[in-house]
Amino acid sequence: MLLNETNYWRFSKIPNIEESNFNKVLERFYDMKVTGLVRENIQNSLDGKFKSYEGPVSVKIQTGELETRCIPGNEELIDRIRALQGRNSYTKETIRHMLNKVDQRSVSYISFEDQNTKGLTGASYGQSNSKQHTWGIYAYNKGVHFEESDSTIETARGGSHGVGKIASNAASDIHLMFFANCDQNGEQHLGGTIQLIEHAYKDQYYRASGYFAKLQQDNDTSTKFMPFKNDFHEVFSKTTRGLKIIIPYLRKGYAETDDIITSVCDSFFMSIIEGKLEVEVNNIKINSDTIHDIVTSSTYYEQKIEEVKKIFTPLYVNTYLEKAPQNLVISDSRQNFNFRLYFNYDERITKGRVAIVRTVGMKIEDLKVKGNVNKPFNAVLIGGPEEDSYLKSLENESHTELSSDHIKDPILQRQAKRFINNLSKEISKVIESAIKANNPADGMINTEDILYVVETEFKQDLQSSMGTVLINNKPVVKSKTTVKKKEKRNAKENINKNEKKDRKQTRNPLKLQKSPSGEHDGESTSKKYSAHPEMVERIIVQDKEYLNFDFTKSAEIMNDQSCDIGLAVIDGMGVEHTNEFDLASSYLDIRNPNNFTKYDIENNLIKDVEIIEGKAQLELSLLPQYNRTLKFVYYVEVPNDL
Amino acid sequence: MIYKKNANFPYPVLTNDSHSYAESNFILDVSLEESSNMYRLKYKYELDSPFLENLLKENRVQLLLIIQSRDNKYYRVEDTDQYVDIPKSRLSLNKRTSVQLQIQSKEEINFSLNEDLNDFYLQFKEKLNVSKHALLAYSNVVVFEGSTTKPFELFEKKVNPTLSSDIKIELGTETIIINYRNPEYQFVEFSQSNKLNNPYIYTGLSRALHQFIINNGEDQETVDLEVCDLPSSPLDIKLYQLMTKKMVTEISIDSIDEVIHKISDHIIDKYISAIKGLAQHGD
Numbered sequence: 001m002l003l004n005e006t007n008y009w010r011f012s013k014i015p016n017i018e019e020s021n022f023n024k025v026l027e028r029f030y031d032m033k034v035t036g037l038v039r040e041n042i043q044n045s046l047d048g049k050f051k052s053y054e055g056p057v058s059v060k061i062q063t064g065e066l067e068t069r070c071i072p073g074n075e076e077l078i079d080r081i082r083a084l085q086g087r088n089s090y091t092k093e094t095i096r097h098m099l100n101k102v103d104q105r106s107v108s109y110i111s112f113e114d115q116n117t118k119g120l121t122g123a124s125y126g127q128s129n130s131k132q133h134t135w136g137i138y139a140y141n142k143g144v145h146f147e148e149s150d151s152t153i154e155t156a157r158g159g160s161h162g163v164g165k166i167a168s169n170a171a172s173d174i175h176l177m178f179f180a181n182c183d184q185n186g187e188q189h190l191g192g193t194i195q196l197i198e199h200a201y202k203d204q205y206y207r208a209s210g211y212f213a214k215l216q217q218d219n220d221t222s223t224k225f226m227p228f229k230n231d232f233h234e235v236f237s238k239t240t241r242g243l244k245i246i247i248p249y250l251r252k253g254y255a256e257t258d259d260i261i262t263s264v265c266d267s268f269f270m271s272i273i274e275g276k277l278e279v280e281v282n283n284i285k286i287n288s289d290t291i292h293d294i295v296t297s298s299t300y301y302e303q304k305i306e307e308v309k310k311i312f313t314p315l316y317v318n319t320y321l322e323k324a325p326q327n328l329v330i331s332d333s334r335q336n337f338n339f340r341l342y343f344n345y346d347e348r349i350t351k352g353r354v355a356i357v358r359t360v361g362m363k364i365e366d367l368k369v370k371g372n373v374n375k376p377f378n379a380v381l382i383g384g385p386e387e388d389s390y391l392k393s394l395e396n397e398s399h400t401e402l403s404s405d406h407i408k409d410p411i412l413q414r415q416a417k418r419f420i421n422n423l424s425k426e427i428s429k430v431i432e433s434a435i436k437a438n439n440p441a442d443g444m445i446n447t448e449d450i451l452y453v454v455e456t457e458f459k460q461d462l463q464s465s466m467g468t469v470l471i472n473n474k475p476v477v478k479s480k481t482t483v484k485k486k487e488k489r490n491a492k493e494n495i496n497k498n499e500k501k502d503r504k505q506t507r508n509p510l511k512l513q514k515s516p517s518g519e520h521d522g523e524s525t526s527k528k529y530s531a532h533p534e535m536v537e538r539i540i541v542q543d544k545e546y547l548n549f550d551f552t553k554s555a556e557i558m559n560d561q562s563c564d565i566g567l568a569v570i571d572g573m574g575v576e577h578t579n580e581f582d583l584a585s586s587y588l589d590i591r592n593p594n595n596f597t598k599y600d601i602e603n604n605l606i607k608d609v610e611i612i613e614g615k616a617q618l619e620l621s622l623l624p625q626y627n628r629t630l631k632f633v634y635y636v637e638v639p640n641d642l
Numbered sequence: 643m644i645y646k647k648n649a650n651f652p653y654p655v656l657t658n659d660s661h662s663y664a665e666s667n668f669i670l671d672v673s674l675e676e677s678s679n680m681y682r683l684k685y686k687y688e689l690d691s692p693f694l695e696n697l698l699k700e701n702r703v704q705l706l707l708i709i710q711s712r713d714n715k716y717y718r719v720e721d722t723d724q725y726v727d728i729p730k731s732r733l734s735l736n737k738r739t740s741v742q743l744q745i746q747s748k749e750e751i752n753f754s755l756n757e758d759l760n761d762f763y764l765q766f767k768e769k770l771n772v773s774k775h776a777l778l779a780y781s782n783v784v785v786f787e788g789s790t791t792k793p794f795e796l797f798e799k800k801v802n803p804t805l806s807s808d809i810k811i812e813l814g815t816e817t818i819i820i821n822y823r824n825p826e827y828q829f830v831e832f833s834q835s836n837k838l839n840n841p842y843i844y845t846g847l848s849r850a851l852h853q854f855i856i857n858n859g860e861d862q863e864t865v866d867l868e869v870c871d872l873p874s875s876p877l878d879i880k881l882y883q884l885m886t887k888k889m890v891t892e893i894s895i896d897s898i899d900e901v902i903h904k905i906s907d908h909i910i911d912k913y914i915s916a917i918k919g920l921a922q923h924g925d
Contacts, residue, residue, distance in 0.1 A: 305908075306915065348915055455797050457907045461884055462794040476674065476735055477787040479872065479883060486658075486665045511860070532869060533648040534660055537762040540652040541769045548762050574647035631649040 008073025009194070010213050010225060011080070011206035017198045020087040022094060022175075023208065026195060029170035034254045037110075038263040039362070040167035041245055045114035046277060046360050048243065053116050056278045056287070060113045061264075063255040063282060067106050070233035071248050072178075073212065077194060078102045080210065081174060083201045091197060101173040101249055108255050109235060110171070113244040120181045120243060123189040126216065126226035135181060138165065139191040140211060140225050169195045173249040178212065180230055180238035180246065188230040188238060257282045262300050265291060266313045270382070271361025273320065292317065305348040312366055315378040316355045319344040324464060328381070328426050332419035337387045341427070342380040345434040349376040354427055356402065357382045358391060365401050370424045372431050379427065394420070509535040510554040510636065526564075529557070531634040540628055545620040546593070549636070552614035557638060563616065564637040565606040569630050576633060579604070586626040593619040605637065644710045644742045645780045646871055653753075653772050654763045656691055656745075656779035659869070664760040666691035670743045670781035674735075681733055683709070684725040687743050687781060693756040694745060694779055703778060704746045711739040738874075739786045745779040747772055785872055787879065792816050796880055797846065801825050809842060811849050816876040818846040837916035840909040844902060851898045854878050864894035881905075 029036045042059055049057045068074050081102055086092030101107075122133025127140045168177035178192035192212030199206055213225035230237060238244040253259075260281045264272075269291060271277035278287035286294060294300055295314040302308055308315060325340035341354075352375040354367040359382065367381070383391065394402045394416055402423075404416035509532035537548040549565070551557040568578045583601045590599040590606055594617060600607045609616045622628070645657075654662035658669065669688040674681060685707065689695055697703040698721050707717040707726060711733060717726045733739070753759070753770040763770075772778065787793075798817045802810075805823040812819040820842050822828055829838040858873050859865040868891050873879050884905045885893065893901050902909075 348912070455795065458796040458884065458905075459794045461887055461905075462796070462880055464887070477793045477879075478672075478674070479785050479787065479879065485667050485669075486661075486663075511866070513861075533650045536650050537662070537760070538650040538652060539654065539763060539766050539770065541766050545652070546766070570647060570649035572643055574643075574645070574649075628652060631651050633649055 007076055008212055008228070009076045009080070009210045010215055011201070011210045014198065014205045014207055016205055017200070019198055019208070021091060022197055023166065023195050025166045026170045026175060029167040032167075034171070034256075034259050035263045035266065036167050037171045037247075037254065038260060039267045040165070041112040042264065042268055042277070042279065043360070043362055044165075045112070045117055045243070046271065046362070048114065048117035048119065049276075050116055050118055055116060056275050057117055058115045058278045058280070060115070061110065061260055061279065061281045062113070063108065063110045063250070063257070063260075064235070065106050066109045066233070066235055066248055068104060068248075070235065071107075071176075072190070072192075072228075072232050072236075077174065077176065077210070080194075080196060080199065080201060080206075084196060084199050086197075095197075098174045107173075107248055108250045109246060109248045110250050110255060110260075111235065111244055111246045113238060114242040115240055117242040119183050119241050121183055123181055123183060123187060123191075123227050126213070127224040135189070135191070135227065138179070139193075139213070139227065165193070166195065168245055168247050169193060171251055171254055172247050173251055176247070176249055178236055178246040178248070180236050180244040182230075182238045182241050184241055186241075189227040190230040190232055190236055191227050257284065258300060261286060261294065262311070262313070265294060265300070265317075266311060267363050268361055269295070269313055269317050270320065270357050270363065270380075273317065274361055276361050292321075305346065306350060308349070309351055312351070312353050312355070312378065315344070315349065315353075316363075316380050319378045320380045322460075324460065326430070328430070330419060330422045330426055332390075332415040332422070334415055337383060337390060337419075339381050339383045339387055341430065342382075343430055343434065344378045345376065345438055346378065347376045347438070349378055350374065352377045352379075352431065354379040354381050356391065359383070359385065359388045364391065364395060367402070367423075367427075369427045369431065372428055375431050375435065377431050377434060379430075381427075390419070508554050508556075510551070510557060512556075513635070525640055526637045527556075527640050529554075529636045529638075531636050533633060536634050538632070540622070543622045545587075545622060547616075547618040547620070547634075549609075549611075549616040549634070550614065551611060551616070551636075557611065557636065558614045560611055560638050562608045562610050562638075565609050565616070565618075566604060566635040566637065567632045568635070570633055581630070581632075586623055588621040588623050590618055590620045593617055643714055644708050644740050644783060645744075645777070646783060648869070651777070653770060653776070654759055655777060656694060656758075658782055661760050662763060663691055663758045666694075666758050668743070668745075668779050668781045670741070670784055672741045672784040674786060676730075679730050680727045681730060681735070682725050682727050683707075683741065685719075685741070685743065686724070689745075689779070691758045691779075693753075693758045697747075697751065697778075698745070702748055702751065704748050706744045706746055708742045708744060709733070709739065710741075711735070711737055735786060735788065737788045739788075741784045741786075743781040744777060747774055747776045747778055749774050751776075751778070783872070787876065794880075796877075796884075797843065799828075801828075809845075811842075811846050813850055813853055813877060816880075818850050818877070820846055832920065834916035834919060837912045840913040843906070843909055847902045847906065848898055850877060850881060851893065851901060852895070854881050855893060855895060855898075858882075859894075864892060866892050868892075 029040075038061075045057050045059050081095070081098050084095045084098075086095045120135040120138050122128060122130065123135035125133050126136065128136045130136065165177070165179075169175040171177075175195040176192070177194075178190060180188065180190050182188045190212065194210040196208050196210065198208050211225055213227055215223050216226045217223050236244075236246055261284060264279045264281065264286055268277055268279070272279070272286060272291045273288055275288045278285065280286070295317045296303065301311065301314045303314070305315070319342050323342045323344050325342050328339045328341045330337050330339060352369065352372050354369060356364045356367050357380060358364060391402065393407070394404065396403055396406060402420055404413050404420060407413040407416050510529040511532070513528040513530055531549065535550045535553070537550075539546050557563060567581060567583075568576045569581050570576055581604075583604050583606065587601070590601070591597060592599070592610055594612075597610060599609055599618070606618070609618065648657065648659055656663045656666055656668050658667055667688060667690055670685060671687070672683055672685045674683060676682070689698075694703065698705065705719045705721065707719050709715045709717070709728070715728075715733075719726065751772045753767045753772065756767050757764075759767060795817055797820065798814065799820045799822065801822050801824075803823060805821055808823050808827060810821040812821060820839075829835040832838055854873070855865055856862050857875060857878055858870055867882065867886055873882050885901060888904045890901050890904055
């Protein structure tokens, strides 16, 4: 049965106050500002990816203003905050800050909504203490993370300290966060937490953490939390499977779109390039198609390589995309770990850093290699699943640094130290050999080498796009015609895909033809274009031929009312024969299948074909002597406007 | 024969360029090995049209591997084969060799079960019959260039005191050659000499790309890299590869500088830094 109280927020009762501080983790995340918030939430989304889904996890980040009356239980929370008693200068200051914020009628918020993720399970069981019910763990426990039953996924996932969700509390002036969940059955629930301090309220002592939940009496001695069904304000709604984090009372400076975008790119450039993740920040899309434009835009990043001192993302992206990886074996004296190192030597770089990246695609740290902090290089290091789980054990709680300090077992700690030292040593070797190769030792430079640097760059590009085989001890170079895979038509996130398509297909499939006499365009009365076969659809069924022309990608014709259409035969060798085919002796009549307008043939051209919304359709009746096996290319003529 | 030039067939054909099949691809990759008297062409393909895959299974269509060198050779291959062996006496790899995979009908094929077509063709599929020996699909083309001596070099430099100009840019068959009349023009005594030569590199690239457009453009003004045939000159192939790798899709006389910017790694920027460095250090 549900206890008969109308409250939204639950604080557990305790016999007395023992701890007078705020949760320590809050402060650490507070220091990491918006970067920490973005990292924790996106990492959770990546971890929650559908196992069977191959496309990217998508995360939508939105910021805005929210009226406080729309925040469920806002008044209750303000009552609690007013009851807090600081017992040291730090807590006093924090409470003062909270009290300064609670009188606002409208506050800013940020939300992170993910898709193609599992969401949490078992919300309807509430606080069930079952490993399968991830809602119960996420909503009502601290410092616990739910383990994947599949061990390879468990090692690839990001978090393991189980403190991630507190990053969201830390971003709120009053340490408040909500999470809206929609599970595989479409069940929608809203949960939330607030991190205060242990306090007295109406003659009773309470724990520091408050939960947005109903209380259900299980038996005489125990109660459990049950979530609310989500029918709150639209900012809190999550209607597709997955999780949405909502943080009201967002701290000042956390809502800058540009900062959020760079935070996403800084931590997750690899996931995004690899197509494992796409993020939308206030309608700006960051995906594998756009990330290159973002990191090379001076709006977001310093573009002068000499000036790159703190944020290295544009360099990492360039290194990862342009350089071939080399293998790097690093030992912790007990076991060897195999990494791939993408390494770039560029004399304009003033600070040399190595991005340590986990397979899930999240950067852990900008590693400073001992003695090489100011060397002109940039590198990206990534391992496999085994390396991943080792790196994970070396990470500090905020996933931002490799260290051995937090490891308790002295043997493991020694191994970790050894590993971190060896990592630096191996990378130093690579750096040194690159410096040597680029700076010949003596003062007199070999004149043969003046083109060497430029030449090597081109060579690398050529080698990566053309393979060679040695045949008769001579290299034979292999190349392929370009293949662009077609988009899937039934993909779930059609909106994104369509935009991608538009970007790729801006190339105009119509090509202007010069008249044979070479006269200038302005002088002839009509313009002739060849229509690339991709914009024409053609089929013969029984004694009818159907043609469809799509001019929507060709601005020149798009707005014309009509055009003339001619054609040329393509023979078995791919050669065009312009005057071989006689329209009049092949087609009985030609008309528009939609309105039955007849089209005439004149000078071997189909005249005045109507263009309706950029498309022209024809239905042609065939004469018996028509050669049904021929292949064509089509020409389109329109009057010259000039 | 290998289909490179796209044309409008009187029925839908699966190719990687046309949209007749809404989302299917037919992608070929070939690798080459040799033994003492044989070349072995190992091929892999990716076909994701359920309709055609099914026809293959039912043995109603035939896979054909086409190898075009001096002449055309056809190999009927089975779904399960992974390579063909060709005696060295019958295949010369000194010239360009192109390989394509095709699917041909072995009997009249009715298309009414073909759900892979695009919306235009779907409305006709019930009535569509394609005759025996008709081409139903063709893949991309894998090309092996005749043996080149400098497969990956783009530039060469020479010093020639008899030159009638200080610098001369020449386009060789495989490389761009920068000729200097005086070795001094290479800035050899400067530590940054490689960067100080970048303006010559720039000029060389500009010249070569201009020639590329003349060689490969239908109107000598633009080349659409997504549909043009693979260039025949070894130098043009290298430029083509560099451009497609950097996602350049079209080059025209007007866009040569942009293309150089994309395919080269900041050569002007590096030149400027080098000059600034010299100015500051006065060396």
